[in-house]
Amino acid sequence: MRNILLIGAGRSSSFLIKYLLDHSAEQNWQLTVGDISEKLARQKIGNHPNGKAISFDTTDEKMCAAEISKSDLVVSMLPAHMHLPVAEQCIRLKKNLVTASYVSKEMESLDQDAKQNGIIILNECGLDPGIDHMSAMKIISDLKSDGREIISFKSFTGGLVAPESNDNPWGYKFSWNPRNVILAGQGTAKYIMNSKYKYIPYNRLFSAGETIHVKGTGSFDGYANRDSLAYRKAYGLEKIPTMLRGTLRHQGFCRAWNVFVQLGLTDDSYTIEDSEHLTYRKLVEAFLPDEIAGNSVSSRLALFMNLDEHHDVMEKIRWTGMLEDQLIGLDRATPAQILQDLLEKKWVLKKSDKDMVVMQHQFIHQPGKSGQGTQTEETISSLVVKGEDSVYTAMAKMVGLPLAIAAKLIINNNVKLKGVQIPVHEEIYKPILDELEESGIEFIETTKKI
Amino acid sequence: MRNILLIGAGRSSSFLIKYLLDHSAEQNWQLTVGDISEKLARQKIGNHPNGKAISFDTTDEKMCAAEISKSDLVVSMLPAHMHLPVAEQCIRLKKNLVTASYVSKEMESLDQDAKQNGIIILNECGLDPGIDHMSAMKIISDLKSDGREIISFKSFTGGLVAPESNDNPWGYKFSWNPRNVILAGQGTAKYIMNSKYKYIPYNRLFSAGETIHVKGTGSFDGYANRDSLAYRKAYGLEKIPTMLRGTLRHQGFCRAWNVFVQLGLTDDSYTIEDSEHLTYRKLVEAFLPDEIAGNSVSSRLALFMNLDEHHDVMEKIRWTGMLEDQLIGLDRATPAQILQDLLEKKWVLKKSDKDMVVMQHQFIHQPGKSGQGTQTEETISSLVVKGEDSVYTAMAKMVGLPLAIAAKLIINNNVKLKGVQIPVHEEIYKPILDELEESGIEFIETTKKI
Numbered sequence: 001m002r003n004i005l006l007i008g009a010g011r012s013s014s015f016l017i018k019y020l021l022d023h024s025a026e027q028n029w030q031l032t033v034g035d036i037s038e039k040l041a042r043q044k045i046g047n048h049p050n051g052k053a054i055s056f057d058t059t060d061e062k063m064c065a066a067e068i069s070k071s072d073l074v075v076s077m078l079p080a081h082m083h084l085p086v087a088e089q090c091i092r093l094k095k096n097l098v099t100a101s102y103v104s105k106e107m108e109s110l111d112q113d114a115k116q117n118g119i120i121i122l123n124e125c126g127l128d129p130g131i132d133h134m135s136a137m138k139i140i141s142d143l144k145s146d147g148r149e150i151i152s153f154k155s156f157t158g159g160l161v162a163p164e165s166n167d168n169p170w171g172y173k174f175s176w177n178p179r180n181v182i183l184a185g186q187g188t189a190k191y192i193m194n195s196k197y198k199y200i201p202y203n204r205l206f207s208a209g210e211t212i213h214v215k216g217t218g219s220f221d222g223y224a225n226r227d228s229l230a231y232r233k234a235y236g237l238e239k240i241p242t243m244l245r246g247t248l249r250h251q252g253f254c255r256a257w258n259v260f261v262q263l264g265l266t267d268d269s270y271t272i273e274d275s276e277h278l279t280y281r282k283l284v285e286a287f288l289p290d291e292i293a294g295n296s297v298s299s300r301l302a303l304f305m306n307l308d309e310h311h312d313v314m315e316k317i318r319w320t321g322m323l324e325d326q327l328i329g330l331d332r333a334t335p336a337q338i339l340q341d342l343l344e345k346k347w348v349l350k351k352s353d354k355d356m357v358v359m360q361h362q363f364i365h366q367p368g369k370s371g372q373g374t375q376t377e378e379t380i381s382s383l384v385v386k387g388e389d390s391v392y393t394a395m396a397k398m399v400g401l402p403l404a405i406a407a408k409l410i411i412n413n414n415v416k417l418k419g420v421q422i423p424v425h426e427e428i429y430k431p432i433l434d435e436l437e438e439s440g441i442e443f444i445e446t447t448k449k450i
Numbered sequence: 451m452r453n454i455l456l457i458g459a460g461r462s463s464s465f466l467i468k469y470l471l472d473h474s475a476e477q478n479w480q481l482t483v484g485d486i487s488e489k490l491a492r493q494k495i496g497n498h499p500n501g502k503a504i505s506f507d508t509t510d511e512k513m514c515a516a517e518i519s520k521s522d523l524v525v526s527m528l529p530a531h532m533h534l535p536v537a538e539q540c541i542r543l544k545k546n547l548v549t550a551s552y553v554s555k556e557m558e559s560l561d562q563d564a565k566q567n568g569i570i571i572l573n574e575c576g577l578d579p580g581i582d583h584m585s586a587m588k589i590i591s592d593l594k595s596d597g598r599e600i601i602s603f604k605s606f607t608g609g610l611v612a613p614e615s616n617d618n619p620w621g622y623k624f625s626w627n628p629r630n631v632i633l634a635g636q637g638t639a640k641y642i643m644n645s646k647y648k649y650i651p652y653n654r655l656f657s658a659g660e661t662i663h664v665k666g667t668g669s670f671d672g673y674a675n676r677d678s679l680a681y682r683k684a685y686g687l688e689k690i691p692t693m694l695r696g697t698l699r700h701q702g703f704c705r706a707w708n709v710f711v712q713l714g715l716t717d718d719s720y721t722i723e724d725s726e727h728l729t730y731r732k733l734v735e736a737f738l739p740d741e742i743a744g745n746s747v748s749s750r751l752a753l754f755m756n757l758d759e760h761h762d763v764m765e766k767i768r769w770t771g772m773l774e775d776q777l778i779g780l781d782r783a784t785p786a787q788i789l790q791d792l793l794e795k796k797w798v799l800k801k802s803d804k805d806m807v808v809m810q811h812q813f814i815h816q817p818g819k820s821g822q823g824t825q826t827e828e829t830i831s832s833l834v835v836k837g838e839d840s841v842y843t844a845m846a847k848m849v850g851l852p853l854a855i856a857a858k859l860i861i862n863n864n865v866k867l868k869g870v871q872i873p874v875h876e877e878i879y880k881p882i883l884d885e886l887e888e889s890g891i892e893f894i895e896t897t898k899k900i
Contacts, residue, residue: 264651
């Protein structure tokens with residue numbers, strides 16, 4: 001019997017837990033799911049004979065150490081900033097760890113310790129980051145072994161609502177952590193284009209996008225995501241002239257979202273005075289420049305954004321209720337908290353709604369020094385996956401399955417790699433992509449001369 | 451003999467040290483100046499018999515405690531985030547403390563401890579914050595005792611270059627911490643106008659200013675500064691319909707500074723890739739949106755800002771050298787660090803240059819319930835002080851003198867107040883303003899019916 005400890009039983013853990021329990025008999029696994037809410041953990045386990053729910057508090061160091069020492073492998077689905085104490089215990093107790101989060105500086109600094117203790121801490125092993133790395137690396141590796149030189153790589157991912165469940169003007173519903181959606185893009189996006197570094201500050205990000213076409217599915221807004229430069233090394237593309245990682249939204253989303261950004265309503269760094277007794281309309285008014293005159297907040301906002309009052313951007317804003325005389329009713333809230341609270345009532349994935357994950361890699365490549373072919377070509381690889389309902393979402397599936405398969409690989413000693421890693425190594429990404437393909441998660445790849 | 455310990459011998463300490471030494475014989479003081487650079491401390495002390503220079507490292511807890519315990523009063527001129535360990539030692543050792551910094555949340559939380567230990571920690575006792583509080587409180591108190599109700603209070607302060615020493619298109623030179631100038635305004639400005647809360651996010655701050663006229667000196671750009679709302683309570687103006695605290699710059703400064711803000715060049719949160727080998731022009735190019743086309747970076751930048759290429763805003767930008775093909779030469783630098791380094795070469799206060807501090811309070815008041823008069827009136831109180839040269843600046847004088855006088859008041863037991871305080875109490879601000887007036891720091895006050 002091998003013991004897997006899974007910490008965090010939230011939204012994205014449904015498929016992960018299902019996979020681990022479904023394979024528990026065949027693999028001889030015992031699964032312990034720990035969450036700050038034992039009840040939530042118990043709900044996800046059901047009455048499966050190989051599952052056990054416990055209350056898990058990462059600040060209780062002793063309990064944390066006891067549970068980790070009983071396990072053979074740990075999967076942490078905690079929020080990114082909470083992995084560190086778990087990772088430190090895993091190193092001390094020589095237990096492998098898998099997460100779906102970006103590698104933080106603190107996490108990166110554990111690399112030597114992890115190697116010395118003979119364990120792997122595999123991060124960025126969900127959807128984005130995760131499947132995007134794996135599927136990109138497979139193509140990069142294929143192109144390289146064909147002697148092709150990659151001169152441009154752009155990759156976009158979006159967690160969206162499926163067209164058949166889309167019943168609002170934004171084409172968006174929350175299929176993952178709403179807070180992350182509200183704060184998405186804060187900071188400065190960095191990428192490289194034609195060998196020139198490019199920086200887009202947050203306040204220009206949502207007006208600086210491009211249109212991404214996915215055959216058979218439609219067109220999307222794509223905007224640059226975080227630091228694309230850091231992945232040049234991880235992907236072995238140190239000298240690539242163009243590289244950009246981005247996020248997808250339904251067409252028209254970014255231009256409307258930009259209204260909230262320009263107003264200042266996505267700021268999470270301070271609280272609004274007397275927010276409980278303010279209405280949404282008064283809140284918007286408090287952010288509109290005084291010199292913008294008009295008969296109504298709606299007309300002033302349109303003027304502020306240089307739009308006609310009947311523009312579809314304005315329709316989207318009005319639909320949220322942000323211009324209505326409704327009380328906010330949240331005490332000492334930040335602008336971002338107020339916006340999230342409002343949108344959580346509006347962008348609800350109803351029980352039977354299906355979400356949709358869309359991913360697209362765009363490569364441009366040419367013959368390398370000793371390579372095949374004579375022509376510059378474009379390879380496009382796209383993935384569209386729809387969820388089953390509001391619990392078994394495409395998002396939960398695509399975050400959970402690669403994590404689960406990675407856990408299986410590691411616990412079965414099929415991964416030799418040690419240290420703090422991301423899944424850009426063939427021994428990890430190949431078996432995961434193979435098994436994902438068996439579950440119907442399959443990329444459509446086309447190559448044409450350009 | 452009483453011992454004063456002054457920690458931090460930087461730019462703003464010159465006048466403070468001079469005052470404390472000049473009064474040391476009469477007051478029976480011994481002054482110890484501690485700085486991380488003992489040499490700097492020694493320079494400022496000269497060979498004054500009552501002065502002593504020591505090397506002072508706030509992270510050396512033992513030395514810190516030993517020096518504080520030898521003193522009767524501590525003045526901390528450290529950067530704001532470094533006061534806390536000093537304040538904690540002062541509480542433990544029952545020593546009064548004076549600073550010129552804003553009260554942080556951490557500092558505020560020491561209030562009860564300070565009171566229990568019978569000491570005062572007097573903060574915001576320099577120029578802005580400092581003289582602005584004191585001079586405003588004096589007028590507020592006078593108006594209240596005349597039975598007037600204050601319906602609007604705006605207050606602006608600027609550390610500028612004197613007109614006779616102004617030889618650059620910005621009308622600006624560094625007379626205080628350059629880093630604070632570069633980062634000024636980051637966050638969101640909050641104020642209240644006609645009983646409505648107003649928020650200005652950083653990316654709109656420098657295009658949202660107003661013009662401030664100071665009789666006999668000229669017109670200035672004024673922009674909102676930090677959280678004006680928090681001072682309603684401190685000033686006893688809880689229900690005031692309009693209140694704004696702002697910063698002054700020479701006219702035209704804000705519109706040009708906004709170019710750096712809009713580009714993203716004041717961001718201090720991440721480093722520029724390969725910054726050492728980049729030129730300033732290439733850096734600007736990296737921030738310009740691709741869709742903005744033009745023959746040169748200068749014409750593209752003008753287009754980006756919606757300006758004619760010969761507009762004086764563009765002249766200001768060109769004057770900095772930010773559009774030139776000069777190497778930046780700074781390794782792993784943030785945009786803000788690069789901008790600061792460039793401007794520190796340009797905005798130099800030459801040896802004989804005079805700086806200038808300008809402050810203006812604008813009050814609108816009307817008869818209160820039992821008050822005098824029948825008419826709404828405006829009271830304007832303005833202060834203009836010029837420095838002597840690049841060492842004895844107006845800035846150093848106006849930061850240092852109130853601190854020094856406050857130290858004298860406290861060490862002579864003329865302040866009864868205990869706890870974490872700012873100088874809005876008459877027993878503090880009255881003697882300080884009186885002595886400042888004796889040194890020629892005098893407000894010109896006018897009142898007219900409106």
